[in-house]
Amino acid sequence: MTTIQTRTNPRLTDGVDPKLRFLIPEGICRTFRVMPYAAVDGTVLVAAADADDNITAHVVAERIDRPVSLVRHTVNEIVAAIDAVYPPQETEVESPEARRARMQMAQMLTRSGLITDDQLQRAMLEYSRTGDPLGDILVSHEAITEDVLVAALSEMYQMQRVGLAEFTPDLEVARRLPEPLAQEFQAVPVAATDDLVLLAVARPLDTEQAAEVEEALGSPFRQLLANRTELDQLIQRVHARHYAEVSTRLLMETRPEDSAHVVISGGQKAGLVMTLIVLVVCGVIWPLETAIGVVAFCSLLYLVVSFYKFRLTLRALGTHLETDVTDEEIAALDERHLPIYTILVPLYKEAAIVPRLVRDINALDYPRTRLDVKLLCEEDDEETVDKIRAMQLPPHFHLVVVPDSQPKTKPKACNYGLQLATGEYTVIFDAEDRPDPDQLKKAIIAFTRVDDNVVCVQAKLNHFNQDQNMLTAWFANEYSMHFELILPAMGAAESPIPLGGTSNHFVTAKLRELGAWDPFNVTEDADLGIRLHREGYRTAMIDSTTLEEANSQIPNWIRQRSRWIKGYIQTWLVHMRHPFALLSQTGIRGFMSFNLTMASAFVLLLNPIFWALTTLYVFTQAGIIESLFPGVIFYTASALLFVGNFVFVYLSLAGSLQRGEFGLTRTALLAPLYWGLMSWAAWKGFIQLFTNPFYWEKTTHGLDEGSNS
Known part of the structure; x- marks a missing residue:
């Protein structure tokens, strides 16, 4: 029960009780x-400037x-009492001007009935944690x-507004402000005379920003306030051609040897041809010995990869090899210091899943005013684009429409959004992701440590649907093995880590420095790692999990x-184009x-061949097959038949046990049946590498919701 007093005994000027100093x-x-x-x-006395405020x-x-x-x-x-308890830091204390503007905004919205007291209270509490503008907080939570x-x-600022929803820009005028400044200040020239430029801005520019813009324009300008979402869409339309070229060609032009736009380099073709010639010649002269040598090499590859x-x-x-972050460390974070965090979400033919996606993003424990969510849609995916526009999402969600061009891949869309x-x-x-x-x-804490x-x-x-059927259970076992055991061990050993396709967090400046993702590589995450x-x-691993939907068909x-x-x-x-350079760098x-990580793909290609030889021998007792496995090779291959399968089963068990998913261990x-499916997929991918190398094989997720991923 809160009561209000006007008589003060004791008084605040007598000092603050040390036991109560940090109560609020x-x-x-x-x-x-x-x-x-x-x-x-037993009653706590709280000094208040407005003791009547509910x-x-x-x-x-x-x-x-x-x-x-x-x-009162x-x-x-x-x-003065607050400053004594919490010594003020100049950059964190609200200026009198900012406080007046905040209070004016609150009064305008409450007096006009646009927000309720409850909405204002929640926004003020978030403001107290983050220091972000009150209006932006209210918009991000869809109160206004x-x-x-x-x-x-x-x-408040006596500035004219401008609507941009139906505006068709004069590109020559709009591009007078360089793209980096347009992005940084969220500003676009919308009209110009010989003496003045009309500049649409999301928020009034400060003195330093205005001086920088005027220098770039080479002309005085007048600011017009615009809707942030409409302004964001305008900037994209004005600079779409530039973004499309960079997203496709940057890595290919600046680091051509790192790009998969050429499937096999000239040197690799020459090496492959020479190897085939040597094998053919040896096969003609020493057919049995050559076949035995190939079998021995493949058996050794199996052994080394398994080991x-x-x-x-x-x-x-x-063990616990990930970088661990405690709940106490998270609670101790000062949200005033949290940086802007960009979330890239590639979407294609996924209109039905967008509402759930928005819900899950908004459920993140992070100030919405510090989120920069890019919903990356392809131009020809009109259904998803229209769905996002119809939802009229708050401005921390940005619809990004990627122009329709080849290659049409997830990494190209991510490059565009970046x-x-x-x-x-x-x-x-x-x-479909559900991150913790x-x-x-x-x-953020991990990056500091x-x-x-x-x-x-x-x-x-x-996966969140691991119990759906046998396939999803196998898939979950595999992910547990990979993310609970193999990747943490690789990270601890500072080995090259092939990244997962999602939930990899980057320092943005370094990601750009690296040339971002290769738009021609259909496993762009592994390549970037x-x-x-x-x-x-x-790359470091953190003990946080994102649940995905496992393919169930x-x-x-x-x-x-x-x-x-x-x-x-x-x-x-790509990375073996110059093996000695790779060796010197890693x-x-x-x-x-x-090489052993990537060799898993080649082992999957070999599986059906060895299975076929084994089956053929069992049914025919063909001497030619027996002759391929003389002495030590036979015993080695036999051991691998048992050891290799044991290792694969053991790894599947160990990953689920490490994660505590005991129900999946059976x-x-x-x-081994799952391994058969993997070999089937391997041969399909291998053939497609030569027939359609940059084709992005689309898979359906969210079958119950009719969405794709």
Whole structure:
């Protein structure tokens, strides 16, 4: 129960009781001008500048679990007491001008009935944590629309408004302001005379910004306030051609040797031809010996790849190799210091899943005013584009329409969105992803604790529909093995990590420096993970999980897996164009790790051949097959038949055990059947590498919701 007093005994000027000093967080104290200072007969006395304000009384009562009495004091007395308890930092204390503007905004919106007291209270509480503009907070939580906020700002600053929804820009005029400044200041010239430029802006420019814009324009200008979403769409239309060229050609032109736009380089073709010639010649002269040599090489490849994965698993099993972040560390974060975080979400034919996506993004424990969410849609996907526009999302969601051009791949769309990114950090989420709510904060804390050369933090992936059928259970076992054991062990060993396709968090500036993603590589995440390692950077794993939807139908699963394996072979071909350069950049351990990781794709190609030979021999007892496995090779291959399958089953078991998914372990016993499906997909991807190398094999997700991913 909160009561109000006007008599003060004791008084705030007598000092603050040390036991009560930190009873209310600093942000709330400064925002609501309150300070607990004494306790009398079990009641906490709280100095308040406006002791009659119901919102202030409610906020204070919620944070103190004892009876409270608001005691009227002057603003100067309260501010002095707050400063004594929380020594002010100039950059974090609201200026008198900013406070007046905030209070004016609150009064305008409440008096006109546009927001309720409850909405204002929630917004003021968020303001006390973040210091972000009150109007932007209200818009991000959809208490008011952006148009209402622009109207209020127009009245406050006495600035004219301009509507851009149906505006057709004069490109020559609109491009007078260079694209980097247009993005940074969210401003576009919309008209011009010989003496004046009319500049649409999302928010009034400060003095320094205005001087920089005037210098760039070479002319005086007048600001017009515009809706942020409409302005964002205008900037995209004005600079779409530039964004499209960069997203497709940047890596290919600046680092052609790192791009998969050429499937096999001239040197690799020559090497392949020479190898085939040698094999053919040897096969003609020494047919049996050549065949035995090939079998021996393939058996050795099996052995080494199996041993490498087994060794990684043993190192990680029962340990905790990820960068761990505690709940206490997350709670201690000062949200005033949180950076803008860009979230890239590639979408294609996924209109039905957009509402769930928006819900899950808004459920993240991160201030919405610090989110920069890019919904990346292809130009020909009119259904998804229209769905997003119809939802009239708040401005932290940005619809990005990628022009229809080849290659039509996820990495090209991400490159396009990255050029529009404003965040200090960037993460990719797929449409159906359900990340842990605190994942962004965990990533930020992790970046402060890892070495300076760590530019990517990879969260773990798993599935939310693992119990749907046998295929989803196998898929979940595989993900548990990969993300709970293998990748953490690789990260601890500072080996090149092939990134997962989602939930990889980057330092945005470093991502741009690396040339971002290769639009021609259909497993762009794995390629980028290797490329950043070659440049001297590293990837760290964090103990946070994003749940995805596992493909539950075999044809769907084959399409997805064949693309992954095709991309793995693409990645191996790209980075092995100059093996000695790769060796010098990664060292012998990194070089071996990369090749053994990528070799998994080639092992899957070999499986059906060896299975066919075994089956044929069992039914025919053909002597020619027996002669391929003389002596030591026979015993080695026989051992591998058991050891290799044991390792594969063991890894499937170990990953689920590490994650605590004990119900999935029984399905691991049938994992060799899953291996058969993987080989089927491998051959499909391998053939497609030569027939249609850049084709993005689309897979359907969210079958119950009719959406794709």
